Amino acid sequence: MDLKETAAELLGKIRTNAPLVHNITNFVVMNSSANILLALGASPVMAHSRREVKEMAAMAGALVLNIGTLEEKWIEAMLLAAEAANERGIPVILDPVGAGATAYRSKVAETILRKTSVSVIRGNASEVLSLAVDDVRTKGVDSSLSFSDEIVTAAGALARKYGCIVSISGEKDLVADGDRVLRVANGVPLMTRVTGLGCGLSAVTGAFCSVAGEDLFNAVAAAYGFYGLCGELAHEVSDRPGSFYVAFVDAIHAAGAADIHTRLKIESG
Ligand SMILES: Nc1ncnc2c1ncn2[C@@H]1O[C@H](COP(=O)(O)OP(=O)(O)O)[C@@H](O)[C@H]1O
Ligand SMILES: Cc1ncsc1CCOP(=O)(O)O
Numbered sequence: 164m165d166l167k168e169t170a171a172e173l174l175g176k177i178r179t180n181a182p183l184v185h186n187i188t189n190f191v192v193m194n195s196s197a198n199i200l201l202a203l204g205a206s207p208v209m210a211h212s213r214r215e216v217k218e219m220a221a222m223a224g225a226l227v228l229n230i231g232t233l234e235e236k237w238i239e240a241m242l243l244a245a246e247a248a249n250e251r252g253i254p255v256i257l258d259p260v261g262a263g264a265t266a267y268r269s270k271v272a273e274t275i276l277r278k279t280s281v282s283v284i285r286g287n288a289s290e291v292l293s294l295a296v297d298d299v300r301t302k303g304v305d306s307s308l309s310f311s312d313e314i315v316t317a318a319g320a321l322a323r324k325y326g327c328i329v330s331i332s333g334e335k336d337l338v339a340d341g342d343r344v345l346r347v348a349n350g351v352p353l354m355t356r357v358t359g360l361g362c363g364l365s366a367v368t369g370a371f372c373s374v375a376g377e378d379l380f381n382a383v384a385a386a387y388g389f390y391g392l393c394g395e396l397a398h399e400v401s402d403r404p405g406s407f408y409v410a411f412v413d414a415i416h417a418a419g420a421a422d423i424h425t426r427l428k429i430e431s432g
């Protein structure tokens with residue numbers, strides 16, 4: 164099946180099944196990620212107490228771990244939730260927000276990757292490169308790097324190291340599994356002017372993976388392509404960040420198979 168068909172089929176499944184997506188995420192994006200998932204047709208829940216995360220993760224279709232505003236107790240909660248998800252084969256998405264900015268963030272991301280089985284890493288170029296290479300420093304949660312051969316090589320190496328899919332957002336997104344590489348050319352630069360749209364993509368990646376069965380690689384690319392084309396649709400309505408965000412959530416809700424067939428831009432290599 165070609166990727167457009169796959170993306171349309173997965174979107175249809177999300178809208179039919181409304182999969183539960185369990186997020187342990189940061190304070191900045193809890194509301195926007197929940198709204199983006201609802202607009203998509205999924206069912207979001209944000210839950211981070213150590214007393215309930217195992218139970219919640221066990222009934223979810225996907226678990227999304229996001230280290231954007233870390234606290235000690237949350238790290239334990241993330242490890243517990245991932246353990247429950249791993250026991251049941253539920254996909255785990257890790258957004259290593261700000262990895263490389265502080266030693267703490269880098270160490271926590273690395274601990275999660277080492278102690279649990281993460282299915283997909285979803286970050287920007289700076290974050291992902293900092294996980295793959297020791298001496299990369301970034302200044303915050305936004306990427307200070309653009310794509311280079313070094314980043315493509317690092318994504319593949321990281322994917323092999325942890326046996327997971329590594330996906331990097333940017334002007335052209337990259338999806339790698341250590342063997343194959345896909346590039347997604349959808350999206351608009353204005354998406355970087357609204358906080359939380361990277362985190363929203365991690366949540367949407369969780370939703371696509373929750374209905375994908377075994378083929379997570381193509382599901383991740385489909386999630387990126389769909390998300391980016393919704394950015395393009397929103398940009399036709401607005402070119403300012405505030406109203407763009409509203410138009411973007413509307414586009415996530417309104418876009419369908421026809422938009423995927425005319426707009427999805429995914430290529431290999
Ligand atoms: N220069 C760009 N041109 C087009 N789309 C972009 C660009 N930069 C980022 N995007 C898109 O914005 C979304 C969020 O990515 P990004 O800003 O890299 O995440 P983060 O907020 O985690 O840094 C993704 O869908 C990505 O494809
Ligand atoms: C600004 C900020 N600070 C800590 S988490 C966060 C949100 C980052 O969201 P995104 O990576 O999606 O822009």
Ligand SMILES: [Mg+2]
Nearest residue numbers: 260287361362
């Ligand atoms: Mg981010």
